[in-house]
Amino acid sequence: MGVSLKRKILECKSWRTNALLFLPDPANPIKQGLAIFCHGYTAHKGDLLTWASRLSEEGLPTLIFDIPGHYMGSYNEVESFEEFSSFSPLLFEEAYKALFQEFKELYPLYEHYLDPTSLKLVLGGHSLGGLLALLASKLPLFQGITNKTLIGVGLGMGLQKGEHVFQSSFFKSTINLRGQLVSKALAPDIVFPWIKNQKDLIELENQKIHLIVGEDDIVVPKDGPQRMKERLESQGNKVVITKPKRLSHHQPELAASYIKKVLKEEGLL
DSSP: OEEEEEEEEEEEEEEEEEEEEEEEETOOOOSSSSOOOOOOOOOOOOGHHHHHHHHHHHTTTTTEEETTTTTTTTOOOOOOOOHHHHHHHHHHHHHHHHHHHHHHHHEEEEGGOTTTTHHHOEEEEETHHHHHHHHTTTTTTHHHHOOOEEEEOOOOOOSSSSOGGGGGGHHHHHHHHGGGOGGGGGGGHHHHHHHHHHHHHHHOOSSSEEOOOOOOOOOOOOOHHHHHHHHHHHHOEEEEEEOOOOOOOTTGGGHHHHHHHHHHHHTTO
16 A cells, blocks of 8 residues: 555644645554654745655654745744744644554554653754754653654754844845745744744753754854754753755755664664
8 A cells, every 4th residue: 555645734722734644554564653844944844745755665654744824835824923933833742643643543553652651753844843843842742752853954053143144145035035935924034033042042951863964055054063962962962963965955855865864773764
């Protein structure tokens, strides 16, 4: 039968958004884990298609979802930035519940895999999505799951001084267009300072974190992944950086093979 897809609507507070579940064939061995991924700013879940398809082909049930207010994924509006900052990490909880329930129904012989003490959970995303995954890992629902792997593709600390790289003259025309692909409440001049602030203030402990950033990524500063690694390691996390030669910030789909390699090393595949 191969991998099957299932559509879901995730509901969080007043939000509704689209998700796709990638479910391995029950006739084949199923891995002892779940994976959930989120896209980057102005993008959509289709950017993560290769991630989900590769992992589900290996037997790992995977879910990808759209952030509301991102028109490439849906036309669901975000009315205020306060909604966005409060609700976005919570979408990982709703995604987990949806994937958890589907796993129970489709793979009854493997239901014991879902025990929080043995489940292997992957939370990750691209750029903004990776940051949201780190923030989501602190939610109460995930605290009881001891074996978590967090993945941030195209994620690192930003420039230490000055404007965000997207605000430079080089990117001006690009960001003018992309700014129209999101709700007004998510305009670049609102979102970028928040992202920087969240990276500067993030507090995590006892997590396994993989940062995958291409050497040709011109959005993340060259020292951005290392500075994030040092910050997170100072809080007691285990952080590993992978730096492919070719992984442009705007081609997150190319990260699939590196994510697969990371999860094989972690024993999930």
